[in-house]
Amino acid sequence: MTVGLVFVSHSARIADGLVELARQMAPDVPLLAAGGTDDGGIGTSFDLVTAAIGEADSGDGAVILCDLGSAILTAETALDFLDDEQRSRVLIVDAPLVEGGVAAAVAAQTGEDRDGVAAAARTATGSPPAPEQPSVGREGYSRIVTVINRDGLHARPAADFVKLASTFSARVTVNGKDAKSLLAIMALGLVRGRDAEIATADPNGRAAVDALADLVASGFGED
Structure with missing residues (x-):
């Protein structure tokens, strides 16, 4: 099972679009849109949010992201009507709907629990502090690779990169940024032709660096 996500927006088109x-980056995650009113107008619906929560939570919990204050009120009301057991598994996160939603989806795809998914969403509330550059010496390792895919590290390849990084326990950076942070990687602006230094100070991190460097060098399978 996987943590599910509910996107609550005043617009059905915004929720559906998100x-x-x-889904392009998290195909296995339950992603539910709860946008607009019952009749398709602008606003929020208690019934739509309640139904979305029920679908999103398959036992591992669900995270809810909202676009405006009244959407949060609707989500909170829906939570009040859940039984105690399910309510304990569902969390409303204060994070930007789009950026937070994408980061949360990728975290859920990599198998993070509810709190880990919520933490990923919150990284969109501001730029996380940049990790210190690893001291690459006798106990460190790095590779520099050139981005070759046409559109660079846009959303889908960046998500693939983060998913792969998350399979390794070693701490790895890309141009000084956390390789497991989707928003940090996308913020690097690694377009075609730019170099990416993938590095680790972890003595056991060589395999992670090589795998990530090979993925970038492959062009992510894009033409």
């Missing part, structure tokens, strides 16, 4: 976007 599900479509996030």
Whole structure:
């Protein structure tokens, strides 16, 4: 089972579009749109949010992201009507709907628990502090690779990169940024032709660096 996500927006088109976007990077995550009113107007619906929570939570919990204050009120009301057991598994996160939603979806795809998914969403509230550059010496390792895919590290390849990085326990950076942070990687602006230094100070991190460097060098399978 996987943590599910519910996107609550005043617009059905916004919520549906976010599900479509996030699904490109998190195909195995339950992604539910709860946008608009019952009759398709602008606003929020208690019934739509309640139904979405029920679908999103398959036992591992769910995270809810909202676009405006009244959407949060609707989500909170829906939570009040859940039984105690399910309510304990569902969390409303204060984070930007789009950026937070995408980051949360990728975290859920990599197997993070509810709190880990929520933490990923919150990284969108501001730029996380940049980790210190690893001291690459006798106990460190790095590779520099050139981005070759046409559109660079846009959303889908960046998500693939983060998913792979998350399979390794070693701490790895890309141009000084956390390799497991989707938003940090996308913020690097690594377009075609730019170099990416993938590095680790972890003595056991060589395999992670090589795998990530090979992925970038492959062009992510894009033409």
